[in-house]
Amino acid sequence: MSTAVMDKAEAEAKGPASHLITVTLRIRRYNSEVSDEPWWDDFQVDVDPKDRVLDVLHTIKWEHDGTLTFRRSCAHGICGSDAMRINGRNRLACKTLIKDIGPEKPISVEPIKGLAVLKDLVVDMEPFFQAYRDVMPFLVTTGNEPTRERLQSAEDRERFDDTTKCILCAACTSSCPVFWNDGQYFGPAAIVNAHRFIFDSRDEAGEQRLEILNDKDGVWRCRTVFNCTDACPRGIQVTKAIQEVKRALITRRF
Template identity: 70%
Template sequence: MSTAVADKKPAAAEEIPTFTATLIIRRFDPDVDEEPRWEDFDVELYATDRVLDALHKIKWEQDGSLTFRRSCAHGICGSDAMRINGRNRLACKTLIKDLDITKPIYVEAIKGLPLEKDLIVDMEPFFDSYKEINPFLMAGATKGGKERKQSPVERARFDDTTKCILCAACTSSCPVFWTDGQYFGPAAIVNAHRFIFDSRDEGSQVRLDILNDKEGVWRCRTTFNCTDACPRGIQVTQAIAEVKQAIIKGKP
């Protein structure tokens, strides 16, 4: 950087460069369509825009009937998981400029859950398997009636799996889950892992028994699609492998 630039008076605000991206969205209106159809949209975008901004622009300026879920728009609520260019991503965490904008951007709903409309799927089967693994602390009264102590090392043991936001990107990227909706799916196992390896929890045996089921961890075929899809960077397949080992050993 040269100092000469700093001496100059800042010029009038320059026009922020924009570019046009083509989004091809897989639309489905259950009242009209028998099968989903692909629809093209050209959107004018800034380099700072994310796929979610492009969807907003389409919904607000071009076609108000476009339907998708989003809440916080900052990668925390887990509402806007969708398949972007064939891979599960959060629309709010995917910058358009990181995609190849010389080609159209394909956006479609996540796979394996019943499609309701456009980019919205029925999440109930997903949350049902989440509920089945008892996603809450199972512990009796504390000794002495005070706090449950945990060392930093014990906390670090399950730190990775505390980051889950239940967006279903992992579960709906799993080839086993697509063909067998009964499989618990990576998200449920990740959230079981979070409690199984928590030193304060006393219900790990219950959870290990649940996941030792025919539709439990043994359905995992280590395709690593879930690890790739996770917007929080959780090592999902690794966590499933740890649960498998805990079941074999009979203890976490």
């Protein structure tokens, strides 16, 4: 207790900015109105180690270079806008603290891979959302609509609980080497969202979704690389979900 007070007093004695550290952000820039080649920009910024990468990007955009372009909306890890490749790994800029990613060395920030870069860190998400739409990510039922909620037991809900967490940030899909090589592959995110409905006891279009994912660009292209599970900022067991869809396809057939 006393040491904590001492530390605080010491910190205050050193001046208001003493807790700040200088980090170098190495950002991969692209602007089609300047060049057809991307380039790297280094920015040196004084930041609190407990700041997030998104805060540093804001500092750069607001105070150093207003042309820096990136997506962000809620800034709290829910909207899924600011997935980017930070130090070579796909993360959400709003959930990554500077102190956790080695601020002694330059921190590299790139757009996510496998999608067309439009400007700086902004990519064209359309192929990603096309794959998402293809798996019919909505409840499909037959018969009359009930007059109250469609009830479900806790166990039935638990079956697909993990895959309900997806925020569609594309961190998984754009970390998948099969997707990098072949944009035709549905990608982990689409399969996760199909999984969410395939294993929902209230849904009745599981067969159709399985049929879609049984195609040549469906789940069979998964090589269980586990990049998607590592990349998921929501901690979804993505590869496990893909394997469960594979198992459902096989047990359906045999």
